[in-house]
Amino acid sequence: MARTKRLLLATALAISLGPAAAGTSPAGADTVVAPFLLQVGSTMPGLPGKAVALAAGPGGTIAAAHTKGVAVWDSGRWTEVSGEAAHKVAWHGDALVALTAKGLLTARRTGAGRWQASTDRLPHHVDAATALLAGGSDVVLVQGERLYRHKSGRNWERERLPGTAVALARAKTGTIAVATTGGLFEQQGRRGWQPVTLAGDTGPWASTAITHLTYDSKGRLWIAGAQGIGVRDGKWRLYDPSRGLPLLGFTALAPGADGDVWLGTSRGAIRFDGEHWEYRQGRRWLPDDAVSAVAVDGKANAYFGTAGAVGLIEARRTTLAQKADVYEQAIDARHKRTPYGFVEGADLERPGDLTKWTQSDSDNDGLWTGMYGAAESFRFAASKDPRARENARKVFEALKFLGDVTQGGSHPAPPGFFARTVRSTADGDPNLKDRPEHDKEKQKGDAYWKISPKRWPTSADGKWYWKSDTSSDELVGHYFFNALYYDLVAKDEAEKNKVAAVITRTTDHFLTHDLSFVDHDGKPTRWGFFNPRELNGNPWRREERGLNSQTMLTFLTIADHVSDDGKYAAAKKKLIDEHGYGMNTLAPKVTPGVGGGNQSDDEMAFMNYYHLLKYEGDPALKRSWARSLYDYWQLEQYELNPLFNFIAGVHLKGATWTDAYGPFDLDPTGPWLTQSVDTLKRFPLNLINWKQTNSGRLDVVNLNRHVRPDADPAKLGMLRSGTVLPVDERVVSHWNHDPYKLDQGSAGTTEDDGASYLLPYWMGRYHEFITEK
Template sequence: MHDNRTRPIFKRRDDQRQTRFPLLSVATCLIVTTTIAVTSHAGHNGNKGLGGVKSGRFLNDERQFFTTDDGLPSDVVSSIAVTTDGTVWAGTEAGLAQFSGDRFEPIAAAFQAVTHLTAWGGGVVFLMGDSIMSYKDGDLATVISLPPGWKDDVEVTCLGGGKSLLLGTTRGLYFRDGTEIKRFGRFRDIATDESQVFAIAVNNHGDLVLGTSTGLFERKRQESWERLHPGAGSYSWAPINVRGVAYDDQGRLWFACPQGMGVRTGGEWQLFTGVEGLPYDDFTSLATGKTETWLGTTIGAIRYHEGEWSYRRGLRWVPDDVIRDIAVSANGDTWFATAKGVGRIQQQVTSLAEKARFFEDEIDKYHRRTPFGFVMSVGLDEPGDKSHIKPHDSDNDGLWTSMYGAGECFAYAATKDPLAKQRATKAMLAMKFLSDVTQGGEHPAPHGFPARTVLPIEGRNPNDHDNRERDVAKQRDEDPLWKVIEPRWPVSADGKWYWKTDTSSDELDGHYFLYGLYYDLVAENEEEKAMVREVVARVTDHLIDHDFQLVDHDGKPTRWGRFSPKELNRDLNFSTGLRGINSLSMLSFLKVAVHVTGDNKYQQAYQTLVKEHLYATNTLLAKRQMGIGTGNQSDDEMAFMSYYGLINYEDDPELRMHYLISLMPYWKLVEAERNPLFNYIFASCFDTIESGTYRRKAPKSALEEALFTLRRYPRDRVGWGFRNSHRKDIVPLEGGWYEMWWKKWGQKKGLLRSGYTVPIDEHFLEFWNKDVWSLDEAGDGKTLCDGASFLLPYYMGLYHGFIVE
């Protein structure tokens, strides 16, 4: 069901002027149309000359957590290390553990608290009690004992070194000399006794670098110490509180401090802050792999790889947000030490097709409700545990199942997989049932009225909750236009189903999107095509017979199913935010009906709305908004589905011109979202518009950005929640109506300094109606969402040739 459609305006901060996507004025929509030529369209399978973007195989992150249930002596893990033979070790408050197979094995001899674990000398060294211990080839040995009383004055903070074992402490650098611990005198010449050493790194040449509280220090090949002052461009840093240092395999020096992250290649520095895309800078650790650098922070972990950042926080990615230590295996696995166990992120080679098969299998296993196969998220008893699921209904089951079915229509057209046809047909029959089940019974709806969803009569009675008293209170306290109807869930004529009333425009947008696609791409014989024609005709007849409204069993229009000229063009209480979007939807419904049935009465109704009631003109301002990040994303999802049917089935060049002029600025408002569904619909519909020197066509970037999102779309569909408002690479949306509206409910919105919204694997969405400008969202891990939001754009892109696998 739609949420409130009135959205605020905002004012950008000065630093947002650097972003890629400027605000568009309403005037953008009001382009003079009489002299613009539009190229002919190519129908559903048009590629618009854009070609495709090669997808191929790529790496995706998958995470795994390890706790005491997986062999750790304790969930409180202080440090993690990988030895030269690839073995992973964890230091916990209850002892040392070694990873073996698929679990950790405690080392019986090391059963006390283990801290400052690090790889050294082919094994590991660590602090346990008052001694520095080593473990190698099954032998636990004392490397050296701390001097008596030493802990009263000096605390060990890290271990490291090459041939000699080095001890970083709260009072400088020490080393082991035989059976003694000695101060590293030459380091004392450049650093004060108060210098705390947080990190030690040594490369293959014997170069030594320290991250300390007072600076970043390096000693090359037994030469004197140098305090480093990295500088690049307008940056000139004197780092302090350097929490991480490392040399990588290419000899580059990396460090992390409160100013940001830096890397030295040869003699040249490159420095990164939030402006350059660094998500956060309260660092705890740093580690390098073959091609990537990982940063541990107090709120998650960060990977940097060839100019691309990945932010990994929350239970989707790590056991706890405070990353105590990081280690990277030679095979690319990254390990995290936290107070709630060990986390591992593996980069697995996959393809979009493999992701699609995974999500289709998951839907068939978990997400089908009732024999009709309505596709929807499910509840979980325990966070992330799919062993016991709890199916439930939603207000928009018809919409979500239609969009799933639409994806399978594209799948069948692109692959000719008979299983895709079965899935698409099941979804189409489910939509047919929604307008079957409303007929007859004690509270029959008018012919052609589709229900929102259904529940079996054997279960709970939904009218116990959705009753008149609740409706009256909602109308009084929340929404003056809320519909009071009783019963909200009538019983079907056969007594087997409750069906839900007050059907929304959301449902119709999804239904008609599926109707046209199933008819064109899946229905292969007259029986299948006749079934679609019958459903389309009865729903469309209902709308025309009731002055372009959905009329419920009480004889009154539903809350949102209103498309009549008297409301959209003359009722200011209703039409303010709906004139454009509902005009667009109604025209699309009629065009689908004309195409599927061939009945001229639908074309006549269409022409009446266009010529007498200016519905085509209404579409020129389809979205009520006040700039990027405003408006209602449910409307966006509905609008783009409506554009697809309307533009692909419209043969009148002048009307197509209207719709294309409507589509271009609409897409520019959502371009920063990198939404693959919106981008592929836009690219498949948009012809080149030319007028003199004016020329607009769909940019290839629309395909590239769609592919970016599909590649990073996580297989983990558990609703874990997310938090991004603290990030340094975020530009908040603020000012104007923002102060009065979003902040009223504690909402925080923003976008990356690059001009895009946060990547899909760093927030969470169930459907494409998600407000991706929102920076924070709670989640308890007890919802498992389906992958239909991946399948629809993927198969659409594949069918249109936008994806080349």
């Protein structure tokens, strides 16, 4: 019966989340990642006026009709062609044409940066502000129920349309499509207008609801309107929000470079290639969300007229390794603080401006620096790059210093205790802000909050303030990195002994202090309780019981791995045999629903699993830890998190769990490897913390109250397909962010470091989930 229930639950979950992506690699198989196009958003130099129409021309040139004239983007700058306000722009061979109040402007290049323009009178009753324009072998105007073809000189040839025109498009072959109040029609050559029936795979659509038309680079006709978008490819395929369309209310439609299309809306831009949707919103991508015009050049670079400036989303051919190099360079330039090189985000003096920044300490300098060091350890093991070894060595020294600095000074801590972070005493006294009075106020709403007599003691040499009340995630970061450094980087026995001494001094601290992390005041830190009395006997610790049991077993396992002293294995055995820590570890996640708003527990648990399973020598315990990881990953797999996915992939391949009903395969299933690579590909190059607003998207479903009873479900959501939003459509500075939160980010005054990319990337390379051409 239990086996049947498991299968029914898995089937129901698969149905609710939709089919897995095609081409999924099995667990443990590698994915060869070829060079790909990475999108990078920027704001272009300003036009004299607001861009109202854009058109892609020969040689990658872009013509812009704006409120003060016509300009061409070429060779990295705008060249003014006309100073007369324009409404529409198109290309007629090598010439550009534009609708202005004076008529039809035609401009031809006469040399580098020089254009010669002339103007022809428009047909009677044609309004340049509202008429539709198409280029090609001849110039076509549409107004009301009339279509006009521009002939030689000032002559226009006209014909009647089957209804009042709403949208116009022209294919490279010369075929013209018009959407009118009477429906959708096409004309090939000079033959009559033929009605186009919109009967797609989702049933008929109203052709009278079309607002935009275009032909793509493959000659296929695309439509956009009140119901969604569609493409005719032999037969019509129609897409509405139920099939992934993020928004309705289109303001522009333009063909991409390879059969894809871009759409403009008042809330950002959308790219669709027939399979994948990409929503581009916020200053990471656009100068302003109100998009009025779109054009795409032959290299797939997309240009956007917005309520602000003209935006460019560059399609940059790159590799995962090249992306890693960019993040490495940024970390070296802006994200290493103090001579020890603690890695953290940078504060920008002006939003989005990377030329001037400042650095400051954070509550988690040890954790974030440790995760960067873990990335460098995997990098060295995978590439043998001596620069990676040196980076990892510096991280080891930095984290070791966090333990050294607490010894002696104004308020010495017990041996083995390390600080959250440090700051120079030359930068002012942080205790003026972090006072006991402040702690007392915090404790009124948070009984866990610790009142510290001195949150920032000074070091023995008087050069540093060090922050006390170190958290459990800091501990996990230290152990995770040090174990990797010991295994993958330490070059000889002497260096391994040095690393082992750092690991065991903290582990001995726990054994000396009843498995608590004891601060300079002789009391445990806020999150420093790991003993059976608290975890198994204090109801307040119910949420910590499983995770902290797993954490302490991991610390003891790592210490036993690097030491010949049997006391660590003995302490671990006692916790399992006498205090149920093994059973506690089978269920380390008790936070309601998917996550809990702060995914720090998930991040800690997966880093713990990596070494707990790697070093465990008891086959029965190893099966238990694998089952625990499997159950945890069932909840996390929909978060598109390559770090969590790779850890599951490393340790669950070939693993089984046997119960009363027989063996149960624990191998990860589904598209986890494909999704992990996609996340790394889409991880944004621009890590400025711009606001990302996804509430109100039509492809998102809000989480139900029972899934996250601790938060407002209207602010939480996931795609209809069953996963969180792609990484480039939300904010990720670290993997402890809530991926279900729809609106995140700020005003662009911070830049995050790229260690969140580097760690899973190099882990994937080291474990051969990823290879590159």
